[in-house]
Amino acid sequence: xxxxxxxxxxxxxxxxxxxxxxxxxxxxxxxxxxxxxxxxxxxxxxxxxxxxxxxxxxxxxxxxxxxxxxxxxxxxxxxxxxxxxxxxxxxxxxxxxxxxxxxxxxxxxxxxxxxxxxxxxxxxxx
Amino acid sequence: xxxxxxxxxxxxxxxxxxxxxxxxxxxxxxxxxxxxxxxxxxxxxxxxxxxxxxxxxxxxxxxxxxxxxxxxxxxxxxxxxxxxxxxxxxxxxxxxxxxxxxxxxxxxxxxxxxxxxxxxxxxxxxxxxxxxxxxxxxxxxxxxxxxxxxxxxxxxxxxxxxxxxxxxxxxxxxxxxxxxxxxxxxxxxxxxxxxxxxxxxxxxxxxxxxxxxxxxxxxxxxxxxx
Numbered sequence: 001x002x003x004x005x006x007x008x009x010x011x012x013x014x015x016x017x018x019x020x021x022x023x024x025x026x027x028x029x030x031x032x033x034x035x036x037x038x039x040x041x042x043x044x045x046x047x048x049x050x051x052x053x054x055x056x057x058x059x060x061x062x063x064x065x066x067x068x069x070x071x072x073x074x075x076x077x078x079x080x081x082x083x084x085x086x087x088x089x090x091x092x093x094x095x096x097x098x099x100x101x102x103x104x105x106x107x108x109x110x111x112x113x114x115x116x117x118x119x120x121x122x123x124x125x126x
Numbered sequence: 127x128x129x130x131x132x133x134x135x136x137x138x139x140x141x142x143x144x145x146x147x148x149x150x151x152x153x154x155x156x157x158x159x160x161x162x163x164x165x166x167x168x169x170x171x172x173x174x175x176x177x178x179x180x181x182x183x184x185x186x187x188x189x190x191x192x193x194x195x196x197x198x199x200x201x202x203x204x205x206x207x208x209x210x211x212x213x214x215x216x217x218x219x220x221x222x223x224x225x226x227x228x229x230x231x232x233x234x235x236x237x238x239x240x241x242x243x244x245x246x247x248x249x250x251x252x253x254x255x256x257x258x259x260x261x262x263x264x265x266x267x268x269x270x271x272x273x274x275x276x277x278x279x280x281x282x283x284x285x286x287x288x289x290x291x292x293x294x295x296x297x298x299x300x301x302x303x304x305x306x307x308x309x310x311x312x313x314x315x316x317x318x319x320x321x322x323x324x325x326x327x328x329x330x331x332x333x334x335x336x337x338x339x340x341x342x343x344x345x346x347x348x349x350x351x352x
Contacts, residue, residue, distance in 0.1 A: 003147075003197045003200065003201055004197070004198065004201045006147065006194075006197060007193075007194045007195075007197035007198040007201065008194075008198075010190055010191075010193060010194035010197070011191070011194040011195075011198070013190065014187060014190050014191045014194065017183070017187065018187070021183070070181065071181050071182070071183055072181050072183050072184075073181065074179065074180060074181070075178075075179040075180075075181070076179050
């Protein structure tokens with residue numbers, strides 16, 4: 001009976017942790033995705049101030065959440081994405097629209113992969 | 127480097143906890159599922175141990191999941207014989223009443239050489255001496271000779287049963303274990319009496335003292351440091 005209770009507690013713990021990590025990763029990715037998409041829209045509209053505001057929001061999200069995120073996402077994936085955010089920020093500062101849009105497109109792809117890879121879908125399981 | 131060390135300590139403790147929670151059985155006595163889980167757990171622990179870029183949880187989560195599943199399945203084994211049969215397999219009788227069970231050997235893909243080797247390892251050089259040979263679910267072969275070839279027991283030679291009791295360790299390396307005195311239904315005074323019979327003044331001078339319910343006492347004094 002004791003073993004069964006320990007097993008049930010362990011399974012609950014593991015499942016709970018899985019749900020938490022998935023939700024945290026997905027919410028983080030959604031936040032970054034929204035900020036970067038808004039930044040790209042602002043760049044296309046030539047509103048550099050708004051673009052700066054959005055990319056700074058993405059940077060803030062990375063600064064605040066990357067330490068927790070590193071506990072359950074491959075460190076390399078996070079540092080790569082963070083690096084691209086910094087590149088976009090630099091491009092916004094220099095008002096280099098082409099670099100900004102191309103880097104943002106690549107970042108959106110990375111973020112989507114990161115978010116999708118943790119979802120409980122049949123393709124991910126298989 | 128310190129990160130690697132810290133990760134190794136955490137994973138080591140986790141593996142020890144996992145193996146301890148799985149039970150006290152030794153590697154040779156593990157069931158197929160336990161054996162596979164032991165291998166998997168140790169393999170899973172090495173991934174985050176070697177690569178500090180991999181989150182520790184990638185090792186911890188699957189190990190805990192495996193442990194929990196193993197514990198649940200073990201509980202189910204206790205409740206259902208059918209589930210146990212599916213997961214662990216059943217025992218196979220390879221020799222029955224001295225006759226080799228050839229269909230069973232073919233089913234298990236076991237050669238005669240392998241059977242003879244196992245019998246030799248069990249101390250049976252002649253297959254004719256074996257009445258039963260049973261392949262247990264953990265892969266061990268149990269061998270039972272014909273009764274005429276079995277060693278004589280005390281009863282066979284008309285000797286009375288000499289009950290053996292488990293000795294209680296009363297003193298170990300100068301430390302008196304009071305709970306064991308109580309288990310033996312004796313008092314501390316009795317211990318001192320036994321020690322004085324051997325000319326020992328204090329239990330601190332005793333390396334080992336054991337006693338059983340038959341009244342047998344063994345006292346080994348500490349050797350003086352040179």
